[in-house]
Amino acid sequence: MRVLLTALLVLALATPAMAAFQGPGTEPAPQSRGGFKGPQSQGVTKASQVAAAHDDTPVHLTGRLVEQLGPYKYTFRDETGSVVVDIDQRKFRGQTVTPDTRIRIVGEVDYDHGNKEVDVDYLEVIR
Numbered sequence: 001m002r003v004l005l006t007a008l009l010v011l012a013l014a015t016p017a018m019a020a021f022q023g024p025g026t027e028p029a030p031q032s033r034g035g036f037k038g039p040q041s042q043g044v045t046k047a048s049q050v051a052a053a054h055d056d057t058p059v060h061l062t063g064r065l066v067e068q069l070g071p072y073k074y075t076f077r078d079e080t081g082s083v084v085v086d087i088d089q090r091k092f093r094g095q096t097v098t099p100d101t102r103i104r105i106v107g108e109v110d111y112d113h114g115n116k117e118v119d120v121d122y123l124e125v126i127r
Contacts, residue, residue, distance in 0.1 A: 044109065048080035050118060055111040059118050062104045062126065065097055076105065076118070084117040086110065091123045102126040 043058035044050055050059070063078030065085070076085040085105060097103060103125055110119040 046080040047076060047078045047083040050083045050109055050116055053109045053116070055109055057109040059107050059109060060104070061118070062102065064099055064102060066099050073117075084115070085120050086117055087120040087123060091120055093123070095123075095125050097123075097125065 043060060044053050045060055047061060047063065053059075061076060061078060061083075063076055065074045065087075066077045066082070067075040069075060069084065072086050072088055074085050074087060075082050085107070087105070103123055105118065105120045105124075106122040107118050107120040110117050
């Protein structure tokens with residue numbers, strides 16, 4: 001029993017000594033998990049492009065909210081047109097937004113029941 005306890009104590013004390021240098025040359029090369037390599041979708045940057053975009057296409061828009069359509073639905077307008085956006089109350093982060101406030105929204109195209117809108121992940125007031 002004493003030999004076993006001594007061996008465990010020696011191993012426990014030796015473990016921190018094994019955590020030496022970590023850096024270039026000590027880590028194995030990352031394994032490729034496969035997937036697509038090539039040009040990426042640039043996403044949507046204008047309200048008028050949402051109608052032609054596929055579901056889940058990234059969206060980065062700058063413009064204004066001009067009307068509230070429902071609890072989380074708003075009409076967003078930029079210089080090219082308007083689109084319906086879905087913004088959860090938390091995304092406002094306590095900021096007040098009026099039709100005169102320029103904002104930047106980041107999200108993705110959401111295609112449900114034949115309607116395309118933008119599901120907003122992030123909203124930023126531009127000052």
